[in-house]
Amino acid sequence: MESLVESSMVNRNLHYAPDYVELVERALQTALTATPAYASWRRFERSAVPANVFLHLAALPALTKRELRDYGPAGFVPAGRNLGQALASGEVELVQTSGTTSDQVTNVWYQRWWNECEANSWQLNRYAREAATGSHREAILTSPLCSGVPCEEALLPPAERHIGRFLFLSERVDPRTWDDALMARMVSEINAYQPVLLEANPSFLAILARYILRSGAAVYRPHLITFTYENPSLIHYRLIGRAFGAPLASSYGATEAGYVFMECEYGRLHQVCRNVHVDFLPFRAEHGGPLVGQLLVTTLTNPWRALLRFDIGDLARLAEEPCSCGIDEGLTLAGIEGRTINLTYAPNGRAVTQGEIDRALAQVAGLVEYQLLQSAPEEYGLSLVVEGAAPAATADEARGRLQTLYGAQAKVSAEVVQAIAPDPPGKYRLVKSVLARDTSALLEPRYAPPVLEE
Ligand SMILES: [Zn+2]
Numbered sequence: 163m164e165s166l167v168e169s170s171m172v173n174r175n176l177h178y179a180p181d182y183v184e185l186v187e188r189a190l191q192t193a194l195t196a197t198p199a200y201a202s203w204r205r206f207e208r209s210a211v212p213a214n215v216f217l218h219l220a221a222l223p224a225l226t227k228r229e230l231r232d233y234g235p236a237g238f239v240p241a242g243r244n245l246g247q248a249l250a251s252g253e254v255e256l257v258q259t260s261g262t263t264s265d266q267v268t269n270v271w272y273q274r275w276w277n278e279c280e281a282n283s284w285q286l287n288r289y290a291r292e293a294a295t296g297s298h299r300e301a302i303l304t305s306p307l308c309s310g311v312p313c314e315e316a317l318l319p320p321a322e323r324h325i326g327r328f329l330f331l332s333e334r335v336d337p338r339t340w341d342d343a344l345m346a347r348m349v350s351e352i353n354a355y356q357p358v359l360l361e362a363n364p365s366f367l368a369i370l371a372r373y374i375l376r377s378g379a380a381v382y383r384p385h386l387i388t389f390t391y392e393n394p395s396l397i398h399y400r401l402i403g404r405a406f407g408a409p410l411a412s413s414y415g416a417t418e419a420g421y422v423f424m425e426c427e428y429g430r431l432h433q434v435c436r437n438v439h440v441d442f443l444p445f446r447a448e449h450g451g452p453l454v455g456q457l458l459v460t461t462l463t464n465p466w467r468a469l470l471r472f473d474i475g476d477l478a479r480l481a482e483e484p485c486s487c488g489i490d491e492g493l494t495l496a497g498i499e500g501r502t503i504n505l506t507y508a509p510n511g512r513a514v515t516q517g518e519i520d521r522a523l524a525q526v527a528g529l530v531e532y533q534l535l536q537s538a539p540e541e542y543g544l545s546l547v548v549e550g551a552a553p554a555a556t557a558d559e560a561r562g563r564l565q566t567l568y569g570a571q572a573k574v575s576a577e578v579v580q581a582i583a584p585d586p587p588g589k590y591r592l593v594k595s596v597l598a599r600d601t602s603a604l605l606e607p608r609y610a611p612p613v614l615e616e
Pocket of ligand 1: 429430
């Protein structure tokens with residue numbers, strides 16, 4: 163009997179709905195035989211691998227943002243569909259992802275598909291299942307450049323931030339500009355609107371949560387709070403849980419791929435099998451594998467965008483046991499381990515994920531925000547925001563925990579700051595590294611994708 167972890171490597175012996183294999187097979191064939199961007203992939207002949215769609219997928223390269231840019235949106239539209247016509251009729255539109263300039267990708271955006279994907283994700287969490295109908299009231303707190311109505315010069319009345327069933331709580335990109343009056347306004351608007359769901363960038367909502375906790379303001383308790391836009395820190399869960407007393411769930415996806423995993427009421431992330439297939443590529447044991455690895459996402463139902471083995475840019479940790487919620491379809495994750503570009507390295511070369519750093523720092527009492535920068539192979543600088551009477555002791559404890567994580571060779575510094583700045587377009591990066599290492603070397607070679615020749 164294979165363990166859940168071994169099964170997850172090649173999606174073997176995992177539970178799937180009866181039509182799942184057919185959906186994956188169809189997505190694979192549509193991409194390989196009818197989508198321009200995959201012309202060079204056709205040489206990865208099926209005859210060379212066993213007759214199993216998961217093993218066939220495993221023999222294919224990974225799709226990166228570079229290919230998405232090189233081929234453009236039209237390169238991923240399957241044959242027989244007229245993109246020009248659909249754009250003209252308004253059925254689809256082109257949207258740019260909110261990455262940095264070098265990272266931006268233009269996607270064909272098909273709202274109907276997106277809504278279906280979101281509704282599928284709600285089925286995987288008890289509280290979302292109970293309350294999310296698609297017509298429920300939703301409040302959103304994130305950078306307005308990601309979603310909402312940006313305005314830096316003035317404060318907008320609620321009517322200008324209330325669109326359909328959504329109320330956007332902030333018009334400001336940088337939470338460092340929020341004063342108590344603005345946060346009091348957010349609380350009173352939540353209380354008046356009584357959202358069923360509060361969807362938030364966890365960094366943004368944690369700052370509001372700290373205001374609620376220190377001011378003692380009474381705040382309405384939504385049926386569920388979902389985190390998107392960023393991978394939440396354990397510190398965010400703790401602060402937001404204390405301030406709101408509501409169930410919390412991370413909703414994980416990407417503009418390119420839709421909704422990919424949803425956190426259930428037991429804290430595990432379940433694959434949204436109606437939307438996507440996910441290949442898990444384990445790291446070598448010396449880098450935290452085989453439980454930690456890279457995610458490649460194949461979209462199953464988007465008629466306007468055939469993505470095969472798309473490197474979504476995140477690392478994950480597999481769950482070792484079946485989840486208590488009873489959902490056993492597809493991959494189950496213990497958590498997202500952070501962005502691949504946010505990987506740091508110990509002086510001995512071991513990869514250290516954002517998740518590891520977060521688990522170490524979350525235990526430090528009084529630490530409410532942080533950012534770690536690896537500036538050289540042996541140098542790590544922590545900036546931290548502290549609440550409480552002993553900031554120096556808090557900084558010292560945080561530094562000590564990082565020293566233990568990276569080893570005796572590491573030079574770790576810790577500096578208490580007033581606030582931490584988000585990166586454009588309003589996303590926090592809790593960990594950064596100047597080391598640009600080829601992460602394919604971290605993968606267990608048996609599962610590493612073949613590399614496309616130029
Ligand atoms: Zn579960």
